[in-house]
Amino acid sequence: MPVEHGKKHTFVWQKPGSGRNGDAPSAAVFCGEILPELIMALGYMPKRLFPSVSCPDLSPATLPPFSCTTAKSYVSMLLQGKMDDVELFAFSDTCDTMIALHSIFQSRGKKTIRLASPRSISIAASRHYLLAEIQRIAAIPEMRFSEEVFRRAASLYARQRQLLKALTEFRDRMPQEVFFEIGRYTWTVHPEEACAVLEDLVKELSTSPRRQGFRVLLLGSCVLGPGLFQLLDRLKLVVAGDNMCDSQRIHPGWPAAHLSDIAALTYERKPCPCKHGGGAAACLDRLLASCSPDGVIIHTQKFCDPHSWDLTRVKQQLARLGVSYLHLETSGEVSEQHRLRLESFCELLEARRQHSGGR
Amino acid sequence: MSRLTSTDYLKKVMSRYYTGLRIPSPGKRIAWVTSGAPVEILRAMNIQVAYPENYAALCAARRQSQRLIEIAESSGLSGDLCSYARCHIGSVLSPNAAPWKGLPRPAVLICCNNICSTVTLWYEYLADILKVPLFFIDTPRVDGAPASHQVAYVKRQLEDLVCFLEARFGRRLDEQALKATLKTSAQTAKLWANIRSTAMKRPSPIEAPDLFIAMAPIVVLRGTRAALDFYQLLHKELLVRIDNGVGIGRYERVRLVWDNIAIWHALFRVNQMFAAHGGVFVADTYTGGWTFELMEGDPLESMAHAYLSVFLNKGFADRLADLEKTLSEYGADGLVMHANRSCKPYSLIQPELAREISRRMGLPILLLESDMADPRAYAEEQLRLRIEAFMEQLGGIL
Numbered sequence: 034m035p036v037e038h039g040k041k042h043t044f045v046w047q048k049p050g051s052g053r054n055g056d057a058p059s060a061a062v063f064c065g066e067i068l069p070e071l072i073m074a075l076g077y078m079p080k081r082l083f084p085s086v087s088c089p090d091l092s093p094a095t096l097p098p099f100s101c102t103t104a105k106s107y108v109s110m111l112l113q114g115k116m117d118d119v120e121l122f123a124f125s126d127t128c129d130t131m132i133a134l135h136s137i138f139q140s141r142g143k144k145t146i147r148l149a150s151p152r153s154i155s156i157a158a159s160r161h162y163l164l165a166e167i168q169r170i171a172a173i174p175e176m177r178f179s180e181e182v183f184r185r186a187a188s189l190y191a192r193q194r195q196l197l198k199a200l201t202e203f204r205d206r207m208p209q210e211v212f213f214e215i216g217r218y219t220w221t222v223h224p225e226e227a228c229a230v231l232e233d234l235v236k237e238l239s240t241s242p243r244r245q246g247f248r249v250l251l252l253g254s255c256v257l258g259p260g261l262f263q264l265l266d267r268l269k270l271v272v273a274g275d276n277m278c279d280s281q282r283i284h285p286g287w288p289a290a291h292l293s294d295i296a297a298l299t300y301e302r303k304p305c306p307c308k309h310g311g312g313a314a315a316c317l318d319r320l321l322a323s324c325s326p327d328g329v330i331i332h333t334q335k336f337c338d339p340h341s342w343d344l345t346r347v348k349q350q351l352a353r354l355g356v357s358y359l360h361l362e363t364s365g366e367v368s369e370q371h372r373l374r375l376e377s378f379c380e381l382l383e384a385r386r387q388h389s390g391g392r
Numbered sequence: 393m394s395r396l397t398s399t400d401y402l403k404k405v406m407s408r409y410y411t412g413l414r415i416p417s418p419g420k421r422i423a424w425v426t427s428g429a430p431v432e433i434l435r436a437m438n439i440q441v442a443y444p445e446n447y448a449a450l451c452a453a454r455r456q457s458q459r460l461i462e463i464a465e466s467s468g469l470s471g472d473l474c475s476y477a478r479c480h481i482g483s484v485l486s487p488n489a490a491p492w493k494g495l496p497r498p499a500v501l502i503c504c505n506n507i508c509s510t511v512t513l514w515y516e517y518l519a520d521i522l523k524v525p526l527f528f529i530d531t532p533r534v535d536g537a538p539a540s541h542q543v544a545y546v547k548r549q550l551e552d553l554v555c556f557l558e559a560r561f562g563r564r565l566d567e568q569a570l571k572a573t574l575k576t577s578a579q580t581a582k583l584w585a586n587i588r589s590t591a592m593k594r595p596s597p598i599e600a601p602d603l604f605i606a607m608a609p610i611v612v613l614r615g616t617r618a619a620l621d622f623y624q625l626l627h628k629e630l631l632v633r634i635d636n637g638v639g640i641g642r643y644e645r646v647r648l649v650w651d652n653i654a655i656w657h658a659l660f661r662v663n664q665m666f667a668a669h670g671g672v673f674v675a676d677t678y679t680g681g682w683t684f685e686l687m688e689g690d691p692l693e694s695m696a697h698a699y700l701s702v703f704l705n706k707g708f709a710d711r712l713a714d715l716e717k718t719l720s721e722y723g724a725d726g727l728v729m730h731a732n733r734s735c736k737p738y739s740l741i742q743p744e745l746a747r748e749i750s751r752r753m754g755l756p757i758l759l760l761e762s763d764m765a766d767p768r769a770y771a772e773e774q775l776r777l778r779i780e781a782f783m784e785q786l787g788g789i790l
């Protein structure tokens with residue numbers, strides 16, 4: 034059973050020395066914009082850092098209360114010593130909060146790199162700039178950039194992305210909680226290990242039946258734990274696709290051969306609200322066309338500026354298209370109130386279905 | 393407290409600016425721009441500029457922001473977003489509820505993200521509802537001096553901006569006019585820096601609330617004769633005060649530095665709470681944001697350099713060094729940080745800056761949570777209690 038298979042790999046912060054890349058020191062990666070192949074080529078084992086509910090909030094003396102929960106969670110992990118085994122923290126300039134987090138980690142004496150990435154992706158000049166910025170990072174003297182490692186890593190991660198894509202096609206055949214766990218797991222282990230797990234899963238799922246229920250598209254900022262997905266499973270809402278920070282907003286699965294390909298890959302990611310000119314509206318149209326959802330769930334975190342701004346645009350677009358949507362604002366995890374709202378949303382979808390004579 | 397007479401002139405300058413914006417004239421084109429936009433190019437092309445941020449600050453200072461903020465929120469904008477944006481968007485959605493019926497409609501929007509990421513989304517939103525073209529200038533964050541690839545990237549965009557404006561308005565950019573505007577801008581920025589520095593003297597001839605009021609021309613009229621004239625007048629007046637050993641007209645027991653944007657809707661009330669205990673704000677970090685230098689040489693390259701180097705576009709080490717320098721140069725006895733809910737780039741690193749400043753300098757620091765333009769986030773009694781406790785603590789030390 035895929036459920037069981039997925040359950041074997043619940044997300045844990047991997048200690049350096051575990052896994053197959055045991056010798057390389059760990060590097061934490063904060064946003065999917067930074068390609069792990071670049072980090073691996075610098076001599077590190079990249080692990081995507083996800084915010085988590087498992088850590089008590091230790092942030093009040095370090096962050097103002099009006100910070101998003103993702104930031105509070107990262108700072109809490111840092112203060113609790115949960116990241117003492119991480120040698121390098123890789124940031125990219127995305128939202129103002131991420132930029133502040135970089136400052137905090139730097140000020141706490143952590144070794145960091147910061148990709149001062151372009152925030153306008155509609156102009157040609159930004160591609161040249163991004164490449165120059167990546168080259169700057171590769172040339173940092175204490176980094177041990179290797180072209181050969183880069184190419185090997187690029188082909189491994191390309192495989193991982195292809196498998197993730199294949200898994201996403203079967204997403205409606207598995208519990209969402211498992212998909213969530215798998216997604217996180219794969220970005221925190223060595224790609225060979227991730228690929229082995231993904232291959233098994235894809236094979237098993239190819240013969241599994243689709244789950245019944247309303248199909249929804251998920252959009253927005255990341256969640257801190259599996260609560261939302263458990264709730265969706267309980268309410269028999271089947272996620273048909275997403276564009277969320279901690280999930281499917283990843284790069285396409287083709288292997289980079291040169292650093293210049295990284296810049297190109299970055300531009301093929303699903304657009305996110307931190308970037309100007311990414312064609313977000315067209316991307317949403319494509320997602321809607323490919324998933325044909327019954328409704329859309331937009332998740333925003335309290336105090337997350339980029340997604341809160343984007344919300345207005347997304348809501349208008351969905352309203353124009355006549356697509357039912359539900360906006361959930363959380364502090365990372367869902368509550369009883371969210372459950373009630375999701376239940377009403379299901380009732381609304383049901384009423385719509387009946388009105389249209391069932392579909 | 394003695395009044396600065398040059399503020400009368402300031403009122404005239406500002407009212408002329410706002411009236412001038414509204415007077416229709418043939419061929420007149422208006423651009424809405426962010427406060428960190430390279431406005432000299434527009435000025436040199438005779439394009440009028442209006443500043444939504446400054447407009448929102450004015451609405452807040454006149455205590456007219458709340459209604460506009462509520463209008464924006466009722467249209468679906470989150471109440472956690474920047475209150476300048478909410479206030480200004482409120483004025484766009486309901487001009488009749490806004491002072492002067494809002495800003496006159498723009499022909500173009502020019503957004504430069506060297507101050508924050510919020511402006512990106514704010515201007516995208518405006519472009520969408522107003523159906524007006526948006527030109528976006530992306531200024532990557534810098535650590536120390538901007539790197540050459542960053543300067544090249546921004547310079548390239550400035551070249552594109554020139555083409556965009558020329559095509560849009562059918563006017564050519566005259567390089568001599570740009571050079572002249574840049575020269576005026578540089579002189580004004582230098583003068584503004586000198587004005588701020590007068591407060592290093594004891595007693596200080598000026599305090600932060602005056603600076604907050606006096607900063608308007610460096611923001612909205614940078615590169616014009618009007619701004620330069622006003623600052624020359626103000627500077628002269630301050631030098632006279634220094635020569636006569638006259639301060640701001642009340643006892644300066646404790647010298648303080650303010651970090652972050654002012655609480656516009658309660659600017660003098662908050663100041664008074666400190667003044668009641670002999671506190672004088674001799675400097676602030678916000679008005680220092682317009683003291684940048686323009687280099688000689690290629691105008692667009694010089695602008696790229698300058699606009700990349702604005703303080704909110706700098707890394708932690710630079711922000712910390714600037715703050716430490718300000719505190720020591722102005723002989724500060726304490727630091728007050730306004731934890732401004734609206735402005736994440738300014739506020740999120742304040743606790744960390746405070747920790748470092750306290751470790752390095754041992755200065756007492758007060759963090760006050762409020763909002764620059766949203767009065768609903770202002771709890772006066774709470775602030776008063778915290779300010780009193782802080783000033784007592786300072787009294788014990790001094």
Ligand code: SF4
Pocket residue numbers: 064065066127128277278282305306307339
């Ligand atoms: S919004 Fe985009 S850039 Fe920002 S954290 Fe999410 S994926 Fe990264």
Ligand code: SF4
Pocket residue numbers: 101102103104128129130131254255278334336337338339340
């Ligand atoms: S994108 Fe939103 S949730 Fe993520 S770090 Fe930025 S503010 Fe926080």
Ligand code: SF4
Pocket residue numbers: 445474475476477507508509510511653704734735736737738
């Ligand atoms: S977020 Fe801060 S820097 Fe940006 S517009 Fe608002 S007040 Fe200004």
